[in-house]
Amino acid sequence: MRRFSPVTVLGSFSVAVIEFLGSLGLLLKETSLMIQPALFTGRGKRLGWRNLWFQMVRVGVKSIGIVSLVVFCIGAILSLQMEPILRQYSATDKIADIIGVAMFRELGPLVAAITLTGFAGASIAAELGTMQVSEEIEALESQAISPVRFLVVPRVLATTVMMVCLAIVADLMGVLGGLFVSTSILGISAESYLRATFSAVEMKDFLGGLFKAAVFGCVLSLIACHLGMTVKGGAEGVGTATTKTVVYTIVALTFIDLGFTATFYYLGL
Amino acid sequence: MPDIAIKVSKATKIFGSRTVLDAIDLDIYRGETLVILGGSGSGKSTLLRMMIGSVPIDGGDILVHGKSLCDMSRTDLNEYRKSIGVLFQSGALYNSMTIADNVALPLREHTDLPEETIELMVKIKLELVGLREHATKLPSEISGGMKKRAGLARALALDPSILFYDEPSAGLDPVTSAEIDELIIKLNKLLGVTSVVVTHEMDSAFRIADRMVLLDRGKFVASGTPEQMKKSTDPLVRQFVYGLIDGPLTERKRTGAYESDLLMDNI
Numbered sequence: 001m002r003r004f005s006p007v008t009v010l011g012s013f014s015v016a017v018i019e020f021l022g023s024l025g026l027l028l029k030e031t032s033l034m035i036q037p038a039l040f041t042g043r044g045k046r047l048g049w050r051n052l053w054f055q056m057v058r059v060g061v062k063s064i065g066i067v068s069l070v071v072f073c074i075g076a077i078l079s080l081q082m083e084p085i086l087r088q089y090s091a092t093d094k095i096a097d098i099i100g101v102a103m104f105r106e107l108g109p110l111v112a113a114i115t116l117t118g119f120a121g122a123s124i125a126a127e128l129g130t131m132q133v134s135e136e137i138e139a140l141e142s143q144a145i146s147p148v149r150f151l152v153v154p155r156v157l158a159t160t161v162m163m164v165c166l167a168i169v170a171d172l173m174g175v176l177g178g179l180f181v182s183t184s185i186l187g188i189s190a191e192s193y194l195r196a197t198f199s200a201v202e203m204k205d206f207l208g209g210l211f212k213a214a215v216f217g218c219v220l221s222l223i224a225c226h227l228g229m230t231v232k233g234g235a236e237g238v239g240t241a242t243t244k245t246v247v248y249t250i251v252a253l254t255f256i257d258l259g260f261t262a263t264f265y266y267l268g269l
Numbered sequence: 270m271p272d273i274a275i276k277v278s279k280a281t282k283i284f285g286s287r288t289v290l291d292a293i294d295l296d297i298y299r300g301e302t303l304v305i306l307g308g309s310g311s312g313k314s315t316l317l318r319m320m321i322g323s324v325p326i327d328g329g330d331i332l333v334h335g336k337s338l339c340d341m342s343r344t345d346l347n348e349y350r351k352s353i354g355v356l357f358q359s360g361a362l363y364n365s366m367t368i369a370d371n372v373a374l375p376l377r378e379h380t381d382l383p384e385e386t387i388e389l390m391v392k393i394k395l396e397l398v399g400l401r402e403h404a405t406k407l408p409s410e411i412s413g414g415m416k417k418r419a420g421l422a423r424a425l426a427l428d429p430s431i432l433f434y435d436e437p438s439a440g441l442d443p444v445t446s447a448e449i450d451e452l453i454i455k456l457n458k459l460l461g462v463t464s465v466v467v468t469h470e471m472d473s474a475f476r477i478a479d480r481m482v483l484l485d486r487g488k489f490v491a492s493g494t495p496e497q498m499k500k501s502t503d504p505l506v507r508q509f510v511y512g513l514i515d516g517p518l519t520e521r522k523r524t525g526a527y528e529s530d531l532l533m534d535n536i
Contacts, residue, residue: 046377131364139361142321143375143423144347 020248027148027226028218031156034149051154059120059155059221060162064169066119067112071170074111075099075177083186095182096175096193097200103174104205110257112170113163113216117249121224124155125245128228129238137229147229156221163217164210171209204269212260216253223249272299274334274431274463275320281328282315282487289315291487292329302457302464304474306509307484308518313467314358316484317435320465321355322346333431351379354424354462358436360416362408368395368419369404375426394422397459398452414445421452425460432456434466438473450476471510475499483509485518 038048078099086092128151131137140147175197182188224245231237277295281288289312297303307313318324320331322338331338333349341349362371372391376382382390395401398418403411411419417437424432437453438446450473457464457477468474474481475495482492483506491498491506498510508516 043378043381047374134359134364135357135361136363138323139355139357139363141323142350142353142355143378143427144350145374145378 023230024219024222024226027152027222030148031152031222034146034153035157038149038153047150048154051150052158055154055158056162059116059124059158060165063116063119063162063166067115067166067170068173070115071103071108071111071173072177072180074107075103075174075179076181077177078102078107079178079181079186092186092188093192093196095178095186095188096196099178100175100197100201101205103178104171104201104209106209106257106261108171108174109163109167109209109213109216110253111174112166112213113220113253114250116159116163116166116217117220117246117253120159121220121245121249122242124159124221124224125228126238126242128225129231129241132229132231133234133238152225152229155225156218159221160214160217163213163220167210167213171206208260208264208269212257215256215260219252219256220249223252273297273332274299275465276332277316277320277329278332279329280316280319280326280331282312282319282324283327289487290319293484293487293489295482295489297463297465299463300457300461301479302453302466302477304466304468304478304481305484306469306471306474306481307467308469308509311484312487313469313484314435317433317465317467321353321433322350351375351427352429353431353433354421354427354429355433356417356420356424356435356437358439360408360413360420362416362419362423364408367405367407368400368411368422371408371419372423372426375423379427390426391422394425395419397425397456398422412445414441414448417441417449418452421449421456425456428460429462431463431465434464434468436468436470437466438468438470443472446470446473447476449473453477471512485509 039052079095082095082098083092086094128137131151137147137151140150179190179193179197182193183190227241227245227248231241233240273296275295275297277293277297279292279294280290281292282290293316305313305316315324319326319338320333322341326339336345336349338346338349362368363374366374369388369391372394373387376387376390380387391404392401395404398421400415400418400422403415403419408416408419434453437449441449453464453466454477456462464477466474466477478495480492480494481498482489483498484490485505491501491503493501498506501507501510505517507513508518
């Protein structure tokens with residue numbers, strides 16, 4: 001029976017992480033190169049736009065409700081949690097400022113991305129995994145149809161674009177959540193809440209959040225597509241890929257967000 | 270001497286430390302139906318996948334119409350793939366598309382034909398396999414045999430010169446299996462395509478084959494017409510062809526390294 005030393009475990013873990021990141025990098029490269037043939041040139045565009053539109057509806061439009069609900073509640077929760085502390089400093093009027101900045105810079109894009117990971121990421125991984133198991137991806141290749149062009153490009157583009165749209169919806173719903181609690185429970189007027197929000201949030205907060213959202217969407221869909229298309233071992237493999245997609249994506253999103261926040265902090269943005 | 274459509278020359282495939290195909294040679298003639306026989310794990314599906322360019326060749330070469338698969342660029346490989354049709358074991362239909370859209374996909378992707386012409390061609394292909402009236406159904410709404418036939422219609426979409434069949438009778442009842450066999454024979458005669466069939470179903474193999482080869486442990490151990498295979502005196506061929514319980518194949522399983530499996534690998 002084999003025995004593993006801590007060094008072996010650490011080594012093989014590092015190799016696995018590097019291999020995974022390398023595979024994602026290669027998939028990103030191939031996806032980028034396939035955008036033009038999928039949408040703008042040749043015969044690919046005949047189905048390319050239709051596929052893209054279908055994925056945008058599936059990933060983005062259908063998740064608006066759940067993303068809105070989650071972020072609205074987070075806005076409301078933040079408002080309730082901050083009120084007692086801010087009251088000690090007679091600064092309850094700052095609730096709107098804090099929620100606004102937190103939503104636009106951080107929570108809107110991040111919570112929308114995490115919700116979308118469960119909603120669309122898992123679904124993409126399961127769908128492509130099932131296609132892999134049932135030989136559909138091999139059938140595409142055998143018909144000289146690139147699976148990256150036909151399957152990955154519409155999913156990655158749709159998730160990236162719709163993630164930006166969802167981040168805007170999430171930003172607004174988060175602010176509305178805070179506004180709802182502040183006006184109905186904490187006695188702050190809607191007018192002063194909204195005025196405080198718009199004066200606190202700057203354009204750079206809004207645009208920085210949207211940029212992060214686009215990166216989150218791209219990473220989320222790349223991980224889901226990669227893990228789905230590399231499924232091995234039938235139904236169990238599909239289940240494992242779906243779970244891995246959710247776990248890996250949440251870890252990846254958190255690290256990327258940390259990287260962005262640290263960079264923005266040091267750049268003074 | 271008939272034309273050679275596919276020439277397998279010293280083709281080798283190695284997975285990890287296991288040699289799945291060991292420098293095998295095989296000539297497949299234009300217009301014939303060649304059946305590749307072999308038990309589970311004998312390497313027959315791997316050979317088929319090497320011939321369609323899905324699995325890389327580790328040694329030797331495979332020439333299709335004189336062109337080496339090993340030397341093909343991605344563009345060349347795609348051009349080659351447009352000239353072949355593959356029927357996968359499960360049918361491998363795209364589940365999100367109707368049967369008609371499945372058949373139309375290669376035409377939409379690889380030709381500039383207008384939609385009206387594509388619809389017409391799809392109807393012709395579906396009529397060939399007897400599925401014209403099921404064109405608007407989704408794969409989940411049709412039976413296993415119909416899925417195979419729909420897969421075949423899709424494989425025929427670009428009028429291939431070579432058709433590859435991976436276990437066409439697998440999972441089908443005897444009547445449906447016989448229908449698929451008849452379809453393979455009909456297409457071979459009607460369209461003059463070269464057919465390469467991988468199977469271990471002997472009834473089906475004898476019905477459709479012009480020639481058969483038997484693959485065992487990565488090597489061809491017998492080849493010939495169905496009649497020659499039936500008359501073979503080789504114990505291994507006889508056991509496989511007649512499905513005998515006693516013979517070299519079962520003997521091999523019985524004398525496997527049980528002791529070492531029990532004692533060595535767990536130490």
